[in-house]
Amino acid sequence: MKEAIVVKNLTRRFDELVAVDNISFSVDQGELFGFLGPNGAGKTTTINILATLLRPSSGQAFVAGYDVTQHSNEVRRNIGIVFQEIALDSKLTGQENLEFHAMMYGLAKQERLSRIQEVLHLVNLIEKRDVLVENYSGGMKRRLEIARGLIHRPRVLFLDEPTLGLDAQTRRHIWEYIQKLNKEEGVTIILTTHYMEEADNLCHRVAIMDQGKFVALDTPSRLKDILGGDVVTLELDPFFPEVKCKFEYLSWIKTVKRHKNSLVLTMEKAEKRIPELLRLAEVNGSRVTSVHLHKPSLEDVFLHFTGRRIREEEASLQERNRDRFRHHFRRR
Amino acid sequence: MSFIAIYVLWLREMKRFWRAKSRIIGALAMPLFFLAFLGLGFNRMGVPGMSNQVDYITFLVPGILGMSLLFSSTFGGLSVLWDKEFGFLKEIMVAPVSRVSIVLGRIAGGVTTALIQASMILAASLVMGFKPSSWLAVGLALFLMVFISATFLGLGLVFASQMKDMQGFSIVMNFVIFPIFFLSGALYPVENFPSWLRILSYLDPLTYGIDGLRAILIDNSSFPLTLNLGLVLIAATGMVILGAYLFERSETI
Known part of the structure; x- marks a missing residue:
């Protein structure tokens, strides 16, 4: 048994x-x-x-x-x-x-x-x-x-x-x-x-x-992977949209969102990627004034599920949709 | 059935009883006050309705023994609710022993503590001048007390299985225990009641318990001893089975 x-x-x-x-x-x-x-x-x-x-x-x-x-x-x-x-x-x-x-x-x-x-x-x-x-x-x-x-x-x-x-x-x-x-x-x-x-x-x-x-x-x-990995928030000064475009082309970055002068990125093992993010920002003319790394906890998972009342199938569906969207974007 | 489980539950009850000295004193105080004050206060009066001439304190001692058994046994049955309140009941209920042994263990513990308390009251009444008909009678009385006690432990379990917590305790106290006590003829012969009330007395198992104790201890009773013994035995068996049945069926958390 x-x-x-x-x-x-x-x-x-x-x-x-x-x-x-x-x-x-x-x-x-x-x-x-x-x-x-x-x-x-x-x-x-x-x-x-x-x-x-x-x-x-x-x-x-x-x-x-x-x-x-x-x-x-x-x-x-x-x-x-x-x-x-x-x-x-x-x-x-x-x-x-x-x-x-x-x-x-x-x-x-x-x-x-x-x-x-x-x-x-x-x-x-x-x-x-x-x-x-x-x-x-x-x-x-x-x-x-x-x-x-x-x-x-x-x-x-x-x-x-x-x-x-x-x-x-x-x-x-x-x-x-x-x-x-x-x-x-x-x-x-x-x-x-x-x-x-x-x-x-x-x-x-x-x-x-x-x-x-x-x-x-x-x-x-x-x-925790359901949430798409670690969340890195970069504050840029000045903010150049090219930086965002650049990041969106990188395969190891899962999502990119802009919030005022900040970029919110999700990825795996973010602590290893931060130096490269800083370098890329600088190459594209932006200076990073602050970095914030958030490792998702079960707390986030819990909020994700119960806060928004999303069942698991729907979550994975959304995940797939997001992937499809990203592929589409990348091909363009 | 597990005899070890019955023994362990009994042993726990004994340890708790032994360690709760204030509880023992508290439980003894009320019957002793009843005995002392009622006995001394009414002693000069005769007991109306008794065939032979018996002074009141002699009449009262078996009644007070019955009272002590009634109260301590019903509380003993209801004490399941304390275990529920303090969580320990869950520990008992997840143990791999039959529910019947759990009930029997509790009854064994409850009967023992009730008998110890009754013996102490009997001893105190001897000091106050009570004379039992013989020493053999004391032994026989203890035997009868086991079944009186078991009856009301069963009754306590019946109520415990129907109650969620100790909230309903005062209702049980006022509407069950006290009527049983007053109807039983512990303080006066039930023959003095009007006939409609006497019917209720005759439905009260404690009536036969106390009358049986009177038959044994002071050779003076309303009913023959065998009838009293038989009815108490039937009541005890019935109440224990009913209590065990309801206890087993109820969800205990």
């Missing part, structure tokens, strides 16, 4: 609200897959359905080969989950929370103790094991939850906003854990986030979700 997760036409309604609207996708084993979207996009609902906590209104979902509605106990045995909100018993110590979990998952005593020791080391909480969880900081609670999700060696780990509300340092630590887990233990990881850089840094593939639907699903770099 190659797929860790297969979802077909999944829909979930809450009264009249459609939280998840007919989505289909699959996640390979060992993949680090992300859901990116604003609050209320349907990410958590999707995760909760996959984790057997909510029933789908229609459609099917398989996790580790098992149907989430028909074989929920087999699904539960194979998954670990870190919820968006803290789900620890604050009146128990860290160790006791982990013991509770390990026993619920049926680990024998010897294995239980060694696994608890192991995961506590992994998240650096070994010294705080006997402290009541109500005295933990937010970051410690998160780490404990990640540790807990791993005790029973799940094949699929769900992380719902794993770094929500954490400081930058703790966030980076948790990213490292997540990557280590995925690489060294081969755990398939599904995470939801509304932090763009989190999706960009961690995920092999990202599904951009908005209003219950997927608006795009691809690797972060290919998603």
Whole structure:
């Protein structure tokens, strides 16, 4: 079996609200897959359905080969989950929370103790094991939850906003854990986030979700390519239209737009091209007074899709049209 | 069914109970105040409607035990909503154990804590001069209390499964728990009610629980002990099954 997760036409309604609207996708084993979207996009609902906590209104979902509605106990045995909100018993110590979990998952005593020791080391909480969880900081609670999700060696780990509300340092630590887990233990990881850089840094593939639907699903770099690469803004003084014409003839420049005295260009690997751009401008009689380079982030991709309500097919259609137009222009 | 899961859930309940000393004191205070003030205040009066001559405090002790069981058990069932509020319910619900074991684990924990509290009240009443008919009776009373407690844990679960959060708590308190308490004859014999109200009392499982405790502890009851035991057993089984069924069907997040 190659797929860790297969979802077909999944829909979930809450009264009249459609939280998840007919989505289909699959996640390979060992993949680090992300859901990116604003609050209320349907990410958590999707995760909760996959984790057997909510029933789908229609459609099917398989996790580790098992149907989430028909074989929920087999699904539960194979998954670990870190919820968006803290789900620890604050009146128990860290160790006791982990013991509770390990026993619920049926680990024998010897294995239980060694696994608890192991995961506590992994998240650096070994010294705080006997402290009541109500005295933990937010970051410690998160780490404990990640540790807990791993005790029973799940094949699929769900992380719902794993770094929500954490400081930058703790966030980076948790990213490292997540990557280590995925690489060294081969755990398939599904995470939801509304932090763009989190999706960009961690995920092999990202599904951009908005209003219950997927608006795009691809690797972060290919998603960013949809925008046509890096954006360079050159301010010229004086502005000579020949410079614009010159740039339009260059094959490695994808688009050229004029904005007052500035030229807005898109291209790949812009940082390597800037010296040549400056030279060309000078040769054609213009002096460059300022250069601005913007590398597109998933944020831009997100804006691109949700801000203008463009679905992926339309975007690629537009892309093709733009290419055709450029070819036409060049031939003239 | 997973016995380990039942045990773990029970163990968690015990640890939480043990660590929440203020909660124990709070839960004991009300029944003890009832016992002390009502018992002392009305002790000079006879109990109208009782066949034998029983002083009021003797009559009251089984009623207060029933009251304590009613309150702590219903709250125990409703405490699912606290777990929901603090997120821990999700951790329980994603575990690969049958929903029935989750319900049984919670009932096991709830029954134990309710019984510990009732035992403390019984001990306090002994200090205040209450004399049970025999020590064997105390053991038998504890046995009956298990089923009284299970009945109301089931009831608490029924309400918990129908409620989203603790918002409806005061409604349950005022329109369910207090009527059950006042209809049960914990404070007075239900024979004193007009007949239409008595019908409601006879539909209240706590009536038989408390009457059964009176039969066991003070040898004085309205119904035969076997009838009381039988009806409490049926109520407990029915409520636990209903609570478990509704709990399993409800979506818990």
